[in-house]
Amino acid sequence: MISPLAERLRPKSLDSYLGQEHLVSKGKPVYQQIKNGVLPSILFWGPPGTGKTTLAQIIAQESDRPFFKLSAINAGVKDVRDVIERAKKNDGLFTTKNPILFIDEIHRFSKSQQDSLLEAVEKGWVTLIGATTENPSFEVISALLSRCQVYILKSLTKKDLDALLKIAAETDELLQKKSIELKETEEIIRLSGGDARKLLNLFELIVNNINEDTIVITNRLVNEQIQSKSVRYDKTGEQHYDIISAFIKSIRGSDPNAAVYYLARMIEGGEDVKFIARRLLILASEDIGNANPTALVIANNTFQAVSVVGNPESRIILSQCVIYLACSIKSNTSYMAINKAQKLVKETGDLEVPIHLRNAPTALMKEIGYGKTYKYAHDYDGNFINQEFLPEEIANTTLFEPGDNQRETAQKSYLREKWKDKYGY
Numbered sequence: 560m561i562s563p564l565a566e567r568l569r570p571k572s573l574d575s576y577l578g579q580e581h582l583v584s585k586g587k588p589v590y591q592q593i594k595n596g597v598l599p600s601i602l603f604w605g606p607p608g609t610g611k612t613t614l615a616q617i618i619a620q621e622s623d624r625p626f627f628k629l630s631a632i633n634a635g636v637k638d639v640r641d642v643i644e645r646a647k648k649n650d651g652l653f654t655t656k657n658p659i660l661f662i663d664e665i666h667r668f669s670k671s672q673q674d675s676l677l678e679a680v681e682k683g684w685v686t687l688i689g690a691t692t693e694n695p696s697f698e699v700i701s702a703l704l705s706r707c708q709v710y711i712l713k714s715l716t717k718k719d720l721d722a723l724l725k726i727a728a729e730t731d732e733l734l735q736k737k738s739i740e741l742k743e744t745e746e747i748i749r750l751s752g753g754d755a756r757k758l759l760n761l762f763e764l765i766v767n768n769i770n771e772d773t774i775v776i777t778n779r780l781v782n783e784q785i786q787s788k789s790v791r792y793d794k795t796g797e798q799h800y801d802i803i804s805a806f807i808k809s810i811r812g813s814d815p816n817a818a819v820y821y822l823a824r825m826i827e828g829g830e831d832v833k834f835i836a837r838r839l840l841i842l843a844s845e846d847i848g849n850a851n852p853t854a855l856v857i858a859n860n861t862f863q864a865v866s867v868v869g870n871p872e873s874r875i876i877l878s879q880c881v882i883y884l885a886c887s888i889k890s891n892t893s894y895m896a897i898n899k900a901q902k903l904v905k906e907t908g909d910l911e912v913p914i915h916l917r918n919a920p921t922a923l924m925k926e927i928g929y930g931k932t933y934k935y936a937h938d939y940d941g942n943f944i945n946q947e948f949l950p951e952e953i954a955n956t957t958l959f960e961p962g963d964n965q966r967e968t969a970q971k972s973y974l975r976e977k978w979k980d981k982y983g984y
Contacts, residue, residue, distance in 0.1 A: 561733070564763040565756045568727055569613055576617060577755070578719045579610060579712055588710065589614070593621050596656075600680050600687040602665070602695050602704070605712025608754030611690035614712075615661045618688065625658035627685070631667035636675045643679045658685050665689035666698035673700045680706050697837065714753035721748070723755055724776075727762055734766060738773045746778035750785060761785060802828075807838060811846045815885035822874075822881050832873040836862040839880055850890035850964045857883055890962035899958045910950035943977050957982040 570576045573583050573590065582589040592598050598618065603611040619626035627642045646658040660679070662668070679685045680703070687707065691698060695709055715723075721744055728739040747765070751758035765784045766774060774780075802824050809817035825835055836858070843858035861880040865873040919929035934944045947954055961967035961974070961984070975984040 563760065564727060564731060564734070565759040567731055567733075568723075568759060570610075570617065571620065573617055573621065576610065576613065577723055578715045579614070582710055582712070583614070588708075589618065593618060596622060598622060598624075598659075598686050600707045602689045602691060602699065602707045602709045603712055604691050604693075604695055604709060606714050606753060607692055608751070608756040608758070609712040609714060610755065611712055612661070612663060615659070615688040615690065619659045619661075622656065622659075624656045624686070626661065627658055628661045628663070631662055631664040631672070634662075634672075636672050639672060639675045643676075643684060646679070646685045657683055659688055660685040661688045661690070663690050664692070666691040666693040666695070670700055673703050677702055677706070693831070693834070694837075697833070715755055717748055720744070720751065720753070720755065720758055723758065724762060727759060734763075737766060737771075739766065740773075740775045742775050743777040743781075746781040747776065750781070803838060806835075807842055810839075810842055810881060810885045811889065813885055813887075813889065815882045818881045818885045819878055822877060826874050826877075832865045832870060832877065833862065835877055836865050836880075839877075839884060843884060845894045846889055846891055847884065847887050848890045848893040849970065850888040850892075850962060850966055852966075854884055854887050888964045888966075890964055890967055892960060892962045892967060896959040903953065903956065903958070907950075907953060910952055913947060913950060915946070916948065941977075945978070945981075955981055957984075 573593070576583055581587060584590060603614065605611060616626065618624075625646070627646060629638055629642060642660055646660065660676075662676075665673075676687060680687050689699070689707070695704055695707075699707075721741075724741055724744055724747075728734055728741060747758065747761055750761060761781075762776075765776070765781060768784050802821055806818060806821035806825065809821060822835070826832075840855070840858045840862055843854040847854040857880055861876055864876045868876065914928050915930060915932040917929040919925045919931075925931070934946050936942050936944055938944075949956060961971035971984055974982065978984060
């Protein structure tokens with residue numbers, strides 16, 4: 560049986576590994592860990608086709624460790640425990656080099672399945688390497704997350720993908736039987752969505768479809784051969800990003816009809832409902848904020864609900880939330896305020912905190928005046944006293960500018976009354 564091109568070209572060493580220079584180039588974390596022979600348990604987080612599985616295999620090979628592999632799609636707690644027992648039995652053979660247990664799509668493991676890994680990782684029976692396309696902060700239990708080093712893998716660049724196509728055309732034994740010229744690669748790279756595996760699958764499909772000894776790869780040829788490029792919703796490619804972008808912009812633009820349409824596109828395409836709910840959480844704060852604080856509460860409840868309910872009923876909960884957010888008053892003032900604040904911090908550096916605001920846990924700190932002139936707001940009329948809170952160098956800087964809606968107009972009136980135009984309210 561002939562293996563797919565992506566499998567035939569899978570790199571066997573760091574020297575032949577494409578991309579992720581921030582991890583594998585000389586002096587970088589993964590490179591150093593392999594060379595030093597000291598490996599922590601690791602979570603590789605990144606889009607599909609960025610080399611997570613390949614890098615795990617290279618780590619095992621170059622560090623001369625046994626390699627056990629499970630897929631979270633079809634493995635259960637029993638499978639995990641069986642592998643751990645095998646690793647423990649082999650422990651005497653491998654001395655200090657404990658086996659690597661690689662779990663693909665670890666975000667699909669339930670809490671109980673992840674719990675079953677804890678003792679083995681804690682006691683060093685195995686070095687865990689997990690691969691995930693989802694944010695580990697949401698998908699990996701905190702006890703396991705705290706025992707792992709998280710490394711983020713980036714989408715491959717056009718330069719990386721062009722190099723991969725060249726390697727395939729020039730070195731693969733089967734493709735070498737034909738003369739292949741890579742004249743135009745923009746379209747095949749676009750269709751791959753930065754996924755190296757998908758790129759090679761498309762490349763092999765095109766080459767095998769053409770019964771000629773000489774093949775010139777052009778954008779037109781790619782379009783002719785790949786007929787279904789825009790029919791399906793690709794959860795990892797350009798369609799994914801285009802539709803989620805249209806979805807968010809429709810809600811921001813207060814169009815519930817368009818928003819529900821794009822929600823349906825994602826649901827029908829098999830998008831992870833928790834991914835959609837997370838985006839709604841962000842939007843509720845970024846685009847609505849204090850104009851309607853209930854929006855964030857509803858978005859958070861939606862995330863919790865779809866996490867419990869799952870498909871297909873989650874679609875109803877998501878629809879309710881999407882319509883509520885689309886019909887809500889909009890404001891991005893909280894988003895703009897933190898942007899301005901972070902920009903100011905980068906420009907001004909670590910300014911001294913005013914001495915009257917500093918904590919004074921020791922006698923010495925009290926003696927030199929820490930917190931001495933601080934005025935406790937609740938000791939004054941209206942629970943307010945005019946005092947300076949910003950560092951001297953940036954005093955009176957306005958970062959939050961209330962929007963023109965009922966709630967934030969009330970906030971503006973409150974601030975104007977208290978601060979007497981100090982911040983331009």
